[in-house]
Amino acid sequence: MTATVDSSPRSLSGWGRTMPTTALVSRPSDAPSVLASMCDDSGGIIPRGMGRSYGDAAQCSGGLTIDATGLGHIGALDETAGTVEVGGGVTLHDLMRHLIPLGWFVAVTPGTRYVTVGGAIAADVHGKNHHQEGSFARHVLEMTLATPSGMLAVAPERDSELFWATAGGMGLTGVVVSAVLRLIPIETSWMQVDTQRFTRLEQLMSTMERSDSRYRYSVAWLDCMGGRHGDHRSILTRGDHAPHAAIPDRLSGRSREVPGDPKLRVPHTAPGRLVNRLSVRALNEAWFRASRETRSLLRPLAAFFHPLDGVHQWNLLYGPRGFVQYQLAVPPERGDVIEDAVAAIASANVPSFLAVLKRFGPGTPGPLSFSQEGWTLALDFPLGPPELHALLDRLDDKVATAGGRVYLAKDSRLRPELLPVMYPRLGEMATVRRRVDPNGVLASDLSRRLGIPR
């Protein structure tokens, strides 16, 4: 049983680097030491994986943060069932490197491989296949959860309240010690990708509505900075895993290549802020010009799913003040909110690189799980433009009124009073938390800031 607790507090923040607070950190390497860590409960406890949530979800000011990355075992693959048992601290990067040569892949991957399985469950992450296959927790068959009231085994059919409160529950029900994941078989590590370009947002959205169902994976990138006549160009990429037959001879030796480590890194001497109005315009322009309309183009898996993982610590490009991510979801019939949001960002002239638009399939029963059927738009903004915070407050109002919500794994600034409007089933979450955490030990800066009830 080993768990090392740092004797001095460490400063922790999310990927957006906006709200650092200090806390003690323990890094247990097995289940009993996770439970042992939970005995020191004076200032609150929250688990942390790779720290890829953008805001303050995986930090607990003045308390204890349980670094789960020590729970890194990958169990044997069950080829008949298509499942694998893994530790909660295993990263999807390591898991993919293990699975791809064996002809298997995770059922859902977010835009980065550098997240832990526990973190993926806690944020109930989604990928480009959400419209077909739902979010990450849909493919979790069972898990072992270390809670303040002990080790509990849960599954969708065994203590489903706790299972679903944990899926999207931002770590507030305990530490995912291990999980059994459903996998998908793949023949190669290549993707067959169709790319289309659009100059108007409504063309893009109607194409996605009409034909996303023909593709397993679909995502659109749009230029929020906008053109002269209120038009917003976009690139829609859709595809599926390539079968053996699609791999040409020259690539046959590389048909099950695993994603590597980042080749580029941001130097620590990078100047103040490289992401600004000018650079975002230039990057958007370059990206748009570089992308061609293609049919069944072969792309490496990492380039398709995780384009930013090629740059180590790309978040440093935003400079010391950091950046804000904003992701909203609205019902299928409220595409107008997406159009309004894009127009509002363009007219406020706040730079946003990487606006990502996607259609969601049905959500999960998780009361705090983000994905819900309809549209989702993800944006990021460097901190600095004075109009940004009021702009996001106005977007929140529109989203809430439309029956939508914002993603807590990315949040760093939501008005607390909108939380129950966006997540009306907070009460169910509170009931489960009171059961597994009667003394209210589990808390994060996020849960305190938003007043997530218990």
Add this chain to the structure above:
Amino acid sequence: MNDAFGHPQSIVVLGGTSDIARELVALLVADRGRSVVLAGRNQVALQRAAQDLIHVERVETVVFDAENPDDVDKTVAQCFEAAAEAVDLVIVAVGELGSQTTDELHPDRVVDMMTVNFTWPAAAMSAIAGRLRRQGHGRIIVLSSVAGFRVRRSNFIYGSAKAGIDGFGHGLSESLRGSGVAVHIVRPGFVRTKMTSGRSPAPFAVDPSRVASDIVRGVARGQTVIWSPGLLRWVFSALRLLPEPLWRRLPG
């Protein structure tokens, strides 16, 4: 907790009836504020200040006497208890301008002036720093003054006490590096407040609202020393080098 834009949810003000502090709190609570604790010596004045904050979920008042340093620990503890959640920001706006010409003739008054402007707030900042350090985050904004930057004949009791609190703030700020707690030292020039009413304004005089907005901007930029107006940084950097005979002859 603070949000990504640095908006605090929970604020404690020592010297809650100070004009600058009231303007600052009004600016800060507009976005995310949900708890404000106002501490001061006069309950009636505190209640009046609290009425400005009618839209804030929780407003509490705490009475203390800044001439009594035995009071410090208890007062700070009361403020943190009244906040009922983590305190994101503490504004230390305790102070008294006094009357130089009469005070300097009465050693008792000098003691009181030093207590109110230096001893009490310095001790309070120590108590606050300990609590914020345990809490893992937080900010202290302390009101210093240009009067402490180079102390003058015309207000050297007040000025020397402010010089003390300014230096104390700097040292405390260094001692808190890496703790998640930040200290901001505010050096306003002549501010038209009830404290200075009846005195003729010095050059570069400003209103409390200007000081408040300068503070908000300085905090967002992460400045340890915030001058208000910003121009005074350069004016006083030059005045500090002025030879004594010339300095003595400056009006005011």
